[in-house]
Amino acid sequence: MNNSIRKLLTPAIAASLIVMSSSCFAATPSQEVINARQETQIWTTYALSPYLRANDIKVSVDAGKATLTGTVEEDVNKDLATAIAKGVSGINDVDNKIEVLADYKPNATAAGYGDRIDDLTITSTVKSKLLWSKFTDSQSIKVETEAGKVTLTGTADTEEAKEPLKNSQNLAK
Numbered sequence: 001m002n003n004s005i006r007k008l009l010t011p012a013i014a015a016s017l018i019v020m021s022s023s024c025f026a027a028t029p030s031q032e033v034i035n036a037r038q039e040t041q042i043w044t045t046y047a048l049s050p051y052l053r054a055n056d057i058k059v060s061v062d063a064g065k066a067t068l069t070g071t072v073e074e075d076v077n078k079d080l081a082t083a084i085a086k087g088v089s090g091i092n093d094v095d096n097k098i099e100v101l102a103d104y105k106p107n108a109t110a111a112g113y114g115d116r117i118d119d120l121t122i123t124s125t126v127k128s129k130l131l132w133s134k135f136t137d138s139q140s141i142k143v144e145t146e147a148g149k150v151t152l153t154g155t156a157d158t159e160e161a162k163e164p165l166k167n168s169q170n171l172a173k
Helices: 002-026 031-048 075-086 113-132 159-166
Strands: 056-062 065-072 093-096 141-146 149-154
Touching: 031 056, 031 065, 031 075, 031 113, 065 075, 075 093, 113 141, 113 149
Parallel strands: 065 093
Antiparallel strands: 056 065, 141 149
């Protein structure tokens, strides 16, 4: 009887040990996942920065060391790239190989992710101000922002309602 119980329990104990040990390892992300998260965090911050978003900067991360390459037109942008990378949790060292060329012109022809975020932020701010204005019906005014330029369309029933809309730059502040 003892032998048959031992034969049944041995595989069950082994299986449970394997399951428990694999769950312990699964709780810790691999170094590749950590590298990718840090690299993405650095790159996203660059994309949102109005000073770096149009520049040709590449990022690679390996075990807490960020390597930056590319081109910028001013030393201050190279320094900003370093500071952003150092600010990411788990980055212990930054090898900044970014080249500074005074005659470099960033590719700013197409609107990037950061530019779209800026436009959406301006649109939200204007809509919020219109919503809280006692003179306007915010539901009848359409707000669009393109490359920082705000366009308002709709109707205003009174001169009091038109007045805050005349200088939409103040609405965005």
